[in-house]
Amino acid sequence: MAEQNVRSSDAAIGVFDSGVGGLTVLNALRAALPHENLVYLGDTARVPYGTKSAVSVMRYAEQAVRALQSRHIKAVVIACNTASAMALEHLQATYPDIPVLGVIEPGALAACRQTSSRHIGVIATESTTYNQAYQKAIINLMPDARVRAQACSLFVALAEEGWHSGELVEKIIAKCLQPLLEAGGEGGDMDTLVLGCTHFPALGEAIANVVGPDIKLVDSAVTTAAAVSERLGLAGLLNKQSPAGTLGFLVTDGPERFVRVANNFFNETIASASVELVDIQHYSAT
Known part of the structure; x- marks a missing residue:
């Protein structure tokens, strides 16, 4: 059973990808929803997902969502086409109380x-x-x-x-x-x-x-950001506070390389201090 997630409008949107490619989705979310707090998780220890089995991808995706839930998120965006294809329905069924959207x-x-x-x-x-x-x-x-x-x-x-x-x-x-x-x-x-x-x-x-x-x-990426905005609006979860939203980054391996490669995808400079190395494998999937 999924963990209970307490949602509020100022909670963050959790975004996950196998690595850095999902930063293009983060760009679109940042542009469409500038007041939203965003937490991005790149599973850089197990990239790429594109060569993995559906069973493995579903397990990785559930671990990612559990890790993001520990940051008190209000929605999940799967910023990875492979994970969207293989794990979206599983995640939506596992976490019925939180919006989960793919690309x-x-x-x-x-x-x-x-x-x-x-x-x-x-x-x-x-x-x-x-x-x-x-x-x-x-x-x-x-x-x-x-x-x-x-x-x-x-x-x-x-x-x-x-x-x-x-x-x-x-x-x-x-x-x-x-x-x-x-x-x-x-x-x-x-x-x-x-x-x-x-x-x-x-x-x-x-x-x-x-x-x-x-x-x-x-x-x-652009159409996904629009879908997220619509979904949060319908749920009454849009953050209407005036300050710009915060950004946080989690990676499962190589934070230095993540920062370097991220410059090819993200429109803002990512400070090394804002990237946290985490072990998500202990978030056991059910």
Whole structure:
């Protein structure tokens, strides 16, 4: 049974990811909800989730939520596509008294609203692509949509190393996207591409240069932030205090590397002193 969580409007929103990619979601939350207190947990000891089994990801995700609950949070945002695909329903069932939101449903909804041709592409990690989470979510919303997905796990390394632009980066992106773009070219009408990994927005400009102006990119971070705002508003949990919200960071390994790599994803400078090393494995999952 989940621990009882006492919620109040000034409690923090807990955000977790396997590492640093979820900081793109934190950016969007910070912009959309500037008065909210935010606690970010990066499970850097076990990154990447994209190569792990569903059982392992569900266990990791539950440990992350339990660790965040110890910080008296009022909501959870799964800022990881793999964890959203594999653990969202489990977490929502395990913690019925706290809003738990993922990034896939908001991204799928944004893609469906944006497309005119109903031909949508998705790029993600291997596990998210194999799980078909975006494909299923899009078809559920738009049954006559055509959805093609391509695994682009190499983009994660590019993003984390700060290789975000330039001729070489665009050549790598073009090579990785070639199967998707050639398949999309058969109909000539793919007009929407979902960035199905929270690392990928860091490469957004380079990806846009490769796919061209006729294909619009969907960043699920922005739509997720809007969904969080709506959900908290309906629950009467929006923080309406005037001061800017606080930020806290938890990592399970390598806080120094986290601070260094975070500069590639987060719009604000993260002070080393604000990053706490925690062991979440003792938060046993049920």
